[in-house]
Amino acid sequence: MLATFDTHIFWEALSSNPYWKGALLAFELTVASLAAACAIGFFLALGRSSRNGAIRGVVFFYNWIFRATPTLLQLIFIWYALPQLWPTFASNWFTPFLAAFIALSLNEAAYMSEIIRAGLLAVDPGQELAGRALGMSRPRILWRIVIPQAVRIVIPPTGNEFITLLKLTSLASVISLHELLTASQERATASFRYPEAYAAALVYYLGIVSILMVLQAQLERRFTWSSAGRRRRRVAAPAVPAISHDAR
Amino acid sequence: MKRSLGLLSLLTLVAALFAVVGTAGASREIKSPVKGSFKYCDNPTFPPMESKTTSGKLVGFDIDMANAIAKHWKVKPKFVFSSFGGLLPALGAKRCDVVISGIFITPDRVKQYPAVPYMRTHRVLIVKAGNPKGIHGPSDLSGKNVAVQSNTKYEEYLKALNEQFKSSGKDPMNLQSYPGDEDAVAQILLGRSDAVLTQDTAAGSYKKKNPGKLATPYLFPETDTFGIYYRKSDKKLGAGLKTAIKTLKKNGTFKRLAAKYQLPPTDVK
Numbered sequence: 001m002l003a004t005f006d007t008h009i010f011w012e013a014l015s016s017n018p019y020w021k022g023a024l025l026a027f028e029l030t031v032a033s034l035a036a037a038c039a040i041g042f043f044l045a046l047g048r049s050s051r052n053g054a055i056r057g058v059v060f061f062y063n064w065i066f067r068a069t070p071t072l073l074q075l076i077f078i079w080y081a082l083p084q085l086w087p088t089f090a091s092n093w094f095t096p097f098l099a100a101f102i103a104l105s106l107n108e109a110a111y112m113s114e115i116i117r118a119g120l121l122a123v124d125p126g127q128e129l130a131g132r133a134l135g136m137s138r139p140r141i142l143w144r145i146v147i148p149q150a151v152r153i154v155i156p157p158t159g160n161e162f163i164t165l166l167k168l169t170s171l172a173s174v175i176s177l178h179e180l181l182t183a184s185q186e187r188a189t190a191s192f193r194y195p196e197a198y199a200a201a202l203v204y205y206l207g208i209v210s211i212l213m214v215l216q217a218q219l220e221r222r223f224t225w226s227s228a229g230r231r232r233r234r235v236a237a238p239a240v241p242a243i244s245h246d247a248r
Numbered sequence: 249m250k251r252s253l254g255l256l257s258l259l260t261l262v263a264a265l266f267a268v269v270g271t272a273g274a275s276r277e278i279k280s281p282v283k284g285s286f287k288y289c290d291n292p293t294f295p296p297m298e299s300k301t302t303s304g305k306l307v308g309f310d311i312d313m314a315n316a317i318a319k320h321w322k323v324k325p326k327f328v329f330s331s332f333g334g335l336l337p338a339l340g341a342k343r344c345d346v347v348i349s350g351i352f353i354t355p356d357r358v359k360q361y362p363a364v365p366y367m368r369t370h371r372v373l374i375v376k377a378g379n380p381k382g383i384h385g386p387s388d389l390s391g392k393n394v395a396v397q398s399n400t401k402y403e404e405y406l407k408a409l410n411e412q413f414k415s416s417g418k419d420p421m422n423l424q425s426y427p428g429d430e431d432a433v434a435q436i437l438l439g440r441s442d443a444v445l446t447q448d449t450a451a452g453s454y455k456k457k458n459p460g461k462l463a464t465p466y467l468f469p470e471t472d473t474f475g476i477y478y479r480k481s482d483k484k485l486g487a488g489l490k491t492a493i494k495t496l497k498k499n500g501t502f503k504r505l506a507a508k509y510q511l512p513p514t515d516v517k
Contacts, residue, residue: 083440084438091440092422096424173398173427174427176395176425182425185398186398190404192356
């Protein structure tokens with residue numbers, strides 16, 4: 001029996017402005033960091049398979065630094081150590097959000113680079129050969145042939161990373177970012193109602209991840225082109241005539 | 249000659265020891281309200297009340313007081329770490345017997361957990377030495393960068409002040425909340441924040457630690473009271489704490505500790 005769980009207080013917390021704002025901030029930080037991490041990670045992945053040894057070394061060093069140190073430490077380093085090295089980082093333009101964004105995207109880029117590298121490697125080398133046989137340039141092969149096939153492999157682990165990143169945003173509470181966890185802690189200490197205040201935060205995190213899962217499923221469907229995927233879809237939607245697929 | 253002197257001093261020591269044990273035995277009416285150990289929850293980021301030295305040793309008035317209470321009850325003191333916001337929840341979850349952590353006695357907290365007072369203090373604003381932003385009172389905080397420890401009464405006060413600023417058309421503060429009081433003060437030293445709201449006790453210790461770098465331009469007129477929180481169900485513990493504090497005040501322990509941490513002796517009277 002949950003005799004001490006007050007649903008009224010729970011709903012009040014759930015619908016309160018600080019929670020909504022905190023959740024939005026966590027979501028924004030996650031999306032922005034992941035987007036930046038994908039971009040940086042893509043070039044790191046290309047660098048990792050570069051013919052130039054120096055570039056490979058730099059990428060290896062980057063991944064080593066950012067994967068071997070705790071994210072919390074990186075966050076604290078950026079917030080506390082940078083201003084002592086360069087006073088400009090103590091100015092107002094360097095907000096907690098910006099600091100968290102930089103720390104999380106640099107950190108996440110190291111992981112994303114490995115995921116993207118796996119995606120690129122998974123594309124059959126024959127595909128690139130075929131592109132060259134058609135006289136396509138290297139960037140064009142990458143853009144039109146390799147990446148569309150790699151994306152499909154990269155999506156599921158990237159979904160994982162999104163979820164991890166969302167939860168990592170709560171670390172930014174230590175550098176005074178007013179995100180979802182901070183909002184729930186505030187409400188908990190102000191009201192002394194811990195079960196309700198923290199349960200409301202759980203609901204928000206669950207909600208954001210659920211939205212993501214739906215989006216991921218749609219993305220995966222969009223990038224599926226293999227015959228196996230088609231067949232599965234045809235079973236799921238028998239109303240679609242088989243001819244429509246072959247005619248395309 | 250030397251040897252006999254040593255023997256003599258040993259004899260006096262033994263005699264003295266017997267005398268001590270004797271008197272202790274005579275006044276031995278104190279029964280410990282806690283069994284085995286005296287567990288207290290503490291967030292050691294608030295010197296001189298509680299903090300950790302660079303080597304990780306716990307020091308401070310509260311630590312010494314907890315040890316003195318445990319000694320008085322003839323049990324072992326046991327420090328239990330907690331974040332500041334997590335202190336009272338930890339008490340509620342029975343992780344400790346009491347909360348001793350430079351925490352105010354406030355009406356809303358007392359509704360949940362009773363408390364025994366032991367010290368009176370004032371809040372204070374800390375700024376950079378020389379007060380470059382000219383902060384001489386709360387109203388000067390408008391439009392400034394202010395850092396504070398999260399989930400404290402300081403934070404609550406500053407948020408209310410910010411609402412006042414907004415409703416009266418003044419620029420609000422850029423308020424940043426940190427897990428530790430020391431983290432907030434670090435923001436002044438880093439040059440990120442213009443002011444920190446904390447306690448005179450803490451401010452004195454920060455100024456000593458960073459000579460010539462900090463100043464306290466404003467002392468709030470209201471008095472705050474630090475208290476030891478316990479659970480409502482532990483009535484015996486509450487009574488025991490009250491008498492223990494009374495005894496430690498009477499026998500000069502508090503006065504000695506106040507002197508040790510350079511706190512005004514009137515604060516612990």
